[in-house]
Amino acid sequence: MTIMHGTRQSCFGLYVHWPFCVHKCPYCDFNSRVPTAVDHADWRRVFLLALDYAVTEMPKGRHLGSVFFGGGTPSLMEPATVATVLERAVVSWPFAADVEVTLEANPSDSDRLTDFRVAGVNRLSLGVQALDDSALCLLGRLHDTSQALAAIDIARHIFPKLSLDLIYARPGQPLEAWQRELEWAMTLAADHFSLYQLTLEPGTAFFADRASGGLVLPDEDTSADFYQMTQEITTTAGLTAYEVSNYARQGDECRHNMATWQGGDTVGIGPGAHGRLTLNDCPKGMNTIATRQHRTPEVWRARVESGTHQTVSYLSRAERIEELVMMGLRLTAGIDRALFHNLVGRSLESVISVQALESLAESGFVVLDAASLRVTPAGRLVLDEILRQLLA
DSSP states (O other): OOOOOOOGGGEEEEEEEEOBOSSOOTTOOSSOBOOSOOOHHHHHHHHHHHHHHHHHHSOTTOEEEEEEEEESOGGGSOHHHHHHHHHHHHHHSOEEEEEEEEEEEOGGGGGGHHHHHHHTOOEEEEEEEOSOHHHHHHTTOSOOHHHHHHHHHHHHHHOSEEEEEEEESOTTOOHHHHHHHHHHHTTSOOSEEEEEEOOOOTTSHHHHHHHTTSOOOOOHHHHHHHHHHHHHHHHHTTOEEEETTEEEOTTOSOHHHHHHHTTOOEEEESTTOEEEEEOTTSOTTSOEEEEEEOSSHHHHHHHHTTTOSEEEEEOOHHHHHHHHHHHHTTBTTOEEHHHHHHHHSSOGGGTSOHHHHHHHHHTTSEEEOSSEEEEOHHHHTTHHHHHHHHTO
């Protein structure tokens, strides 16, 4: 495999969506399905065909900076599928010297981890979700705490980078229990944590349970207490909250997601995958293509054959601005003003409500300086309202 170095500005990401799970978790609203059988050889073939289409869309001279296998449950893929996709990608585009290759995995698939490392994965994102057996049962997970700990131990010795996912503010969860659980997690030698407050999304089993009165989440004040405790414990452990729900030791941030939140380009392949592509021959702010691939796995496979598996549209300047503001303010570093101007051709102050900005700054919710616009720790608790006011 020949690796070529590219500047960070010239890099883009590749997202590969594996849509299958062995079980649908009651909180999950991702595009995932539970099949009766999967023809892995044919899925490899169709992924490569979709990748070949994507190669024709990408302007020349771009370097692949990251690959992210998401889902669904990508650890249900045969490692040969991961290897095949990476082999085709590296002959299609020059890779950045420090290319990041992430795969999401369930602890129950730990027997495949060595093979995924051999296939080229160098960053594992492990869906632990809880270190409590009763909570894992509630969340519909198919592993227990002992399996999670075993998978973490295996992964820590195989992969250069390891991320763990945990869900908190669960029904009936005391603050003290989350404190013990998170402090325990901080001892497990991961470099990165994705820590999510449980939210109930339409179409999920949990959403229906709440509507019928069968599921009760912590109230708003208690949820804020959970969030504040999470910040304190992660900070004590030496992790920085670089995004609303993501914490890492310095240098261990997820580069693929960081690039996306900063408005970078992504090629998406697989059922329901989204992508963004910046063209060089269009006015700034009018030069971003949004791609969306068909969600249904069987339909997607059939349409890849004829090249009709995705829709392509230009984002208007207003759509692009809204997207960049919404994503950028999720980051602790906020929206880089120079980068924003480079992407849309306009200053940040010219496209948001200055009156709202001044009011929010006076209230201590945002900070605007020569480098960036960012929310404060207090602002993170009301981020949705900040976005609403700034984009009004």
